[in-house]
Amino acid sequence: MKKLLIMLILLFPVVILAQNYVGVDKCKTCHKKPDQGEQFGIWEKSKHAKAFETLKGEEAAKIAKEKGLTVAAYEAPECLKCHVTGYDAPADKKEDKFKAEDGVQCETCHGPGSEYKSKKVMQDRKAAIEKGMAAILVKDGSAEKQCITCHNSESPTHKEFKFAEMWEKIKHPVPAGK
Ligand code: HEC
Ligand code: HEC
Numbered sequence: 001m002k003k004l005l006i007m008l009i010l011l012f013p014v015v016i017l018a019q020n021y022v023g024v025d026k027c028k029t030c031h032k033k034p035d036q037g038e039q040f041g042i043w044e045k046s047k048h049a050k051a052f053e054t055l056k057g058e059e060a061a062k063i064a065k066e067k068g069l070t071v072a073a074y075e076a077p078e079c080l081k082c083h084v085t086g087y088d089a090p091a092d093k094k095e096d097k098f099k100a101e102d103g104v105q106c107e108t109c110h111g112p113g114s115e116y117k118s119k120k121v122m123q124d125r126k127a128a129i130e131k132g133m134a135a136i137l138v139k140d141g142s143a144e145k146q147c148i149t150c151h152n153s154e155s156p157t158h159k160e161f162k163f164a165e166m167w168e169k170i171k172h173p174v175p176a177g178k
């Protein structure tokens with residue numbers, strides 16, 4: 001009994017801590033087919049996929065200069081926190097294939113995927129949420145709340161955020177009947 005208790009205590013933090021960022025290429029393996037809704041292709045064409053690249057451009061350099069940043073925009077925490085996935089997460093929460101250069105990836109919105117990305121878990125929404133998938137939905141407003149953690153006036157280029165219009169540009173549903 002005592003042994004079991006010690007094991008549970010030791011295991012508990014491991015289970016919690018094991019929710020790591022795996023990177024968009026992992027999600028791509030199952031979410032690229034047209035009959036599943038081609039989520040990867042839709043994301044790849046969106047500006048979220050280019051969010052890191054943007055920090056290497058002229059406009060970003062200009063903003064960084066105006067703000068008096070001492071490092072380039074693409075190295076500045078002040079910019080990276082909204083332009084890449086999981087910026088605040090420690091390095092050991094990002095698996096080897098994870099690339100910050102891929103910008104605002106799936107796991108920004110859906111949560112770190114190491115524990116929920118297996119097919120069996122993915123097909124069961126409740127199980128996926130228990131394993132770290134974010135319980136975001138358009139219909140209950142939770143999705144919009146998440147968008148405005150970045151789409152807000154702290155962004156140097158902020159434009160008024162109109163959820164319905166913006167969601168229309170990036171939505172990626174699983175086709176009905178799937
Ligand atoms: C091994 C294959 C596989 C991998 C890898 C995978 N998924 Fe899935 N995912 C599925 C399947 C199957 C479903 C069920 C829906 C469907 O048929 O498309 C699903 C469903 C989902 C859903 C909807 C869940 C719900 O019930 O609301 C989200 C969100 C999702 N995946 C995100 C991701 C993200 C983000 C990643 C990468 C971290 C990922 N998936 C990796 C196979 C996978
Ligand atoms: C982690 C921060 C972050 C979150 C969360 C986020 N975005 Fe973004 N979004 C960005 C950044 C950064 C850009 C600009 C990328 C660029 O232009 O390089 C952007 C750009 C966009 C664009 C392109 C705008 C245009 O002018 O075409 C759309 C559409 C968009 N986001 C929709 C959404 C929606 C809808 C949500 C919530 C479901 C959301 N975003 C959540 C950071 C975020």
Ligand code: HEC
Binds near residue numbers: 059158
């Ligand atoms: C609070 C989140 C946030 C922060 C911090 C942030 N950005 Fe952004 N950035 C966004 C979002 C969201 C967009 C998409 C357009 C919008 O609403 O501003 C964006 C778009 C951009 C664009 C493209 C603008 C366009 O018109 O397409 C550039 C360039 C940019 N950001 C540079 C920077 C630089 C440089 C920094 C750091 C000094 C920075 N951003 C910090 C969220 C942020």
Ligand code: HEC
Binds near residue numbers: 104
């Ligand atoms: C900017 C935030 C954001 C990004 C980035 C994002 N998603 Fe989503 N995704 C959402 C939201 C919000 C929903 C819930 C939609 C709803 O309520 O109908 C969703 C729904 C889904 C669904 C379920 C669709 C359905 O019809 O049930 C899948 C599968 C999915 N996303 C996979 C992905 C994959 C794979 C990526 C990366 C290639 C990705 N998402 C990138 C916000 C995002």
